[in-house]
Amino acid sequence: MRWLLRNFVDDVPGVHSVAVVSSDGVLLLSSQDAPPPHALDAAPAPGPAESRLDLAAVVSGLASLTIGAAALMDGGKVKHTTVAMAEGVLFVTSISDGSLLGVHAAADCDMSVIAYHMALFVGRAGHVLTPALRGELRHAMERVR
Template sequence: MSHEARNIQWLLQNFVEEVPGVHSVAVVSSDGLLLLTSHTEDAPITRTVPEQGRGGPARAADNGRMDLAAVVSGLASLTAGAARLMDGGPVRQTTVAMEDGMLLVTSISDGSLLGVHATADCDITVIGYHMALFVGRVGHVLTPALRTELRQALGSAG
């Protein structure tokens, strides 16, 4: 992998490890594909997955990360559409407050997105600040070639 790709991976992992309350972080391309993800060991990405004929819950980390990318992409699209309808200008950040968690989404560059899944009691000002730092550090280097490299690296790792 290139130096830029390794640097972005390190920044994302550092984001998850250093920012209190963060469960998972995903970088998603403008077409909704997961480019990069990082999560804590106890990230609550659990889905109900049929287990050989049984319908009980099962840990599905890979599918959960892909689901986070799909949710981030869909939410960004929905809020961008709402902003157009309301003549509100470009969406800067989307925040979803749930009973047991938070989801924050912001644009990186060329339609790429940064999504953060955090605890319900997190300090969203701290997370928002670190999201802005991440975007400032990677926005200018997240070129089409680097996005392709990250997508390929993610595909070969899974």
């Protein structure tokens, strides 16, 4: 599944990073490389490991906030969330099993192209992201940290 994420970043103009987060907020997959094992013993420094976890935390928090807002407004299920910032855009959508797909992109990205590729990813990954695979991914991510 990691190659799907890397292809997403490599093939879609403007995409900086992509993360798949479990329904309970645990990072399952990231397009950014995991830190080398020897780096885990060193003092933490800003870099890919922190930005991977930051994106996962933001995706999870934003999804929780929008689900709460939708419930308060009787809006039904949240389909997707987009946050447009001066220097970037964050997209969050749910995968069929309750996991989340988060995409961080450049401010000048083509939002419709990214939304299209997110839908393709969810279509490809949704049926593959079984409970057994989620368990394996969660275990692997905990070993990396």
